[in-house]
Amino acid sequence: MSKYSIESFVNETKENPLERDYFELEKPALLEINLNNxxxxxxxxxxxxxIGNINFERQGMLSGGLGNLLKKAISGEGAKLMKAEGTGKLYVADDGKKVRILHLNNETVCVNGNDVLAHEQSIKSDITMLKSIAGVMSGGLFQVKLSGTGHIAITTHGEPLTLLVTPDAPVFTDPNATVAWSGNLSPELKTNVSFKSLIGRGSGEEFQMKFSGNGWVLIQPYEEVYRVEK
Structure with a gap:
């Protein structure tokens, strides 16, 4: 049999039936979720x-009451979550970004809103916002605080890097390249650029996120810029 035959292709790329974890990394950029009612x-x-009997219900991530103004300010699919319920195998992906699965054990992590791919129903999600206008200009308008016990899946452009934060070594990151951080950290926005010069710009080099204390920050080798609707 030729290594380029259709049969060889199917055998090489087919789903692995032995993988039965609730959240399973089927491919580096493809998450398999095994639902059992x-x-x-x-x-x-x-x-x-x-595959199977799964129903989908679309719902705004921000339907918890942060207000219509905020809903209008956030564009793109990153502002919304979809509820999938039933029994079967569900495959999810996001523009070819690499998927990372984390299991929280009564823990909390903060994730850039656009990088949340999936989470168990047992995980509580809360929207947190940077209070500075710089957060809006970078497009990193909102973050999701995920807490509790259960699986979550996040996405990154390329291979991510984790930077450790210690009291004597704070970490500074580009907001557009910042994916996630430990839930005990509260980032500050640091800039030496005047408010006026920020208008109409979106480059992370003009300001940074500052993380102080004890914890970690996950960054990606890519500046992900999000559009803000007018």
Whole structure:
């Protein structure tokens, strides 16, 4: 049999039936979620396929009452989650970004809103916002605080790097390249650029996120810029 035959291609790329974990990394950029009469939250628009009897319910991530003004300010699918419920295999992905699965054990992590791919229903999600206008100009307008016990899946452009934060060594990052950080950290926005010069710009080099204390920050080798609707 030729290594380029259709049969060889199917054998090489087919789903592994032995993998039965609730959250399973089927491919580096493809998450398999094995549902057994369960519900899971996934990024809206991330479903690429499923097997079985699964129902989908689209709902705004910000439907918890932060106000219509905020809802209008956030564009793109990153502002919304989709509830998938039933029994079967669900496959989700996000523009070819690499997927990382984390299991929280009564822990908390903060994730850039656009980098949340999925989380168990047992995980509580809260929207947190940077209070400075710089957060809006970078497009990194909102972050999601995920807490509790259960699986979450986040996405990164390329291979991420974790930087350790210690009291004597704070970490500074570009907001557009910052993916996630430990839940005990509260980033500050640091800039030496006047407010006027920020208008109409979105480069992270003009300001940084400062992390102080004890913890970690996950960055990616890519500046992800998000559009802000007018």
């Amino acid at each position: 369960q519900a899971v939250w996934t990024k809206t628009g991330s479903m690429v396929g499923y």
